[in-house]
Amino acid sequence: MWSTIRSWFTAKPKLSADDEATIERLVDIAHPHIRLARNYLTRLAPYIRWAHHHANALATQLPAPIELNNETWRKDRTLQLLFATPDRMSEVVGRDPGLQAWFAAWPMADIAYVGLIADAQEKVRFGMSEHAGQIRQDVPQKLLIFSNYQLGQPAQSPDALVQLGAERILDTVAIQAQLAIANVENKKKQLESTLVNARTMLRMQNSNSMTPSLEQTEQQTRIKNLTAQLQDIHQQLNPDALCEQLITELAATPDILRLEVRHCNVDRMGIIDSESSDNQRITLPELILQREHPIEKLIILIAVPRQLMQAPSEKHGFPEQVIF
Template identity: 30%
Template sequence: MSIIGWLFGHSNDDARASGDDVRAALERIVRIAPHVRLANRYEARLTTAVGATLRYVRGLVDALPMPRDATPAAWADDPHLRAMFATADDIARVIGQSNELRRWFDEHYVADHACAVLSSRFVERRVLTAGEEDGVMRADVPRVAVSFDDKRIRICDETDAALRHDIVLRLVEQLALEGMSRVAAQDARREALHEEHALLSARMQMLGRRGAGVSGLSGASSLSADASTDIARLERDIADNEAALAALGSRAEAVEQQLGALMEVLADPAAHIRVTQRTLRVNQMNLVVDDASNERAADLTLNLAHLPMQPPETRAVEFVRIARGDLPPAGTALDDAARWVL
């Protein structure tokens, strides 16, 4: 059994598959952080953390439902599509706005369908609507309305399995980006501390010069009590500054710092990426309905992805299946954009 198989406890066949996944993940990581290649035994040191991350994110991706047909023809009979899209034409519009989907169909000219990720910003807000409250019709009944804004289709592949595999590796990339952002924050902090150190040193020199030149001929103390206090405070500030710089390490240690940041993030992926399920009962106006209500409504199960982005963002995600025939002509989206601009 290979070392990958020993680490993950798989048979030889499964170990080879896991080894391929680990190697693919490592390749994507070093594209984002190429200097990590210079670290001693970087592959061996990252393998355990990468394996833990792969198991975690694969579990998240595998738990997502099978793709639903995102087609205008399915809108009337699919409560989920009706909740996300105001009309059947909105489905065609969102599909047509995806340059990535168009590019994929152009590159796979024999494919009739594509599996893709549909994501949107899930929004809840309080509204006042007309309704019955305590047996009395009122015009200001408080309700919760939900909406799905900023709908995007940017990741697609030929099959559901291929799409899920790509998503797993993309999540690894996202974690690598999070690790590198920590290194960038450390670099920015180091630069700020160096600037602060230069200012403190300049201030110290200015105070020290007060006893220089002919002022020392008088025999009086060259520094006032206030100046002595200022120097003591500056000495403490300089010491704190140098301690903070020492804690960050030198620029020569940057490679090890990058590797350490990556290992820290990859070892605990759940702290940065998670998917939560939420079930809502909504009517045709996308107003939340209580379970005890007799109002006509449908149950929606949402998968909300929490991702380490700046700023942090929570998006509703699902896999969809899109037919080439539902992709509007290329000029349609451009015409709509031009009309909005004008």
């Protein structure tokens, strides 16, 4: 109690405007009721700083942006697998409405830096190969396939893109808190519905006898248990508990999202470890979001020159917000 009273008169460390803005953004994502928690700003600040430090360190590990142009495409095997032809770069990336809006807002900028997210899958197929002077068509081959392209939010420089990526990582962590809180809220709704049904059943079982029947006793016990569970759920949804949920997710940032970089030799057709003479070693940085079923996404930072862009159209490009 004395420590609580003393905390009332202890000067709180002042937060910078940037720190406070970051906290408010993450609270909006996780659950606005966190603002009702006691000293939520000062409680969240050290965890958000630590999580931001880790997020920034993760973002800086990504390979440097690859500029999209014809010369780079001819040399870079990753670009060749992402885009079948140089013109395909303009067709896919140049039509993105987010990039078009960014270049319109930055008329003096010649290049936009952005993260390209894709699914990278290895599929086994039977292909043709030469063995001992004979052509066989039943040789198993591993094929690297990229699909489901998405573009993130553009930035004006590689450093700005790293900073933006760190912010998106924090947003992803806050979304995990949002999902956990939403799960508790769904349980609350289910319990409330079950409790209403149980009370209705008890009223229907009501009789004129002074001694409750076995069914009534069982229903009363069930109502008592459901009420206790509902009270526990309410405790989990009070503002202080919501704040602690966000703190828990922030503390687990290194476990929630991590970066794995793998390498493989791929030919122009996307065949891994083929006997072709044009094999190239490529780097595949993948972000892994830990869930019950982990989500793995290839992430490539790209530099998009203004001349690659196409005139705006009514077609929609990449609708989903991604980490970068």
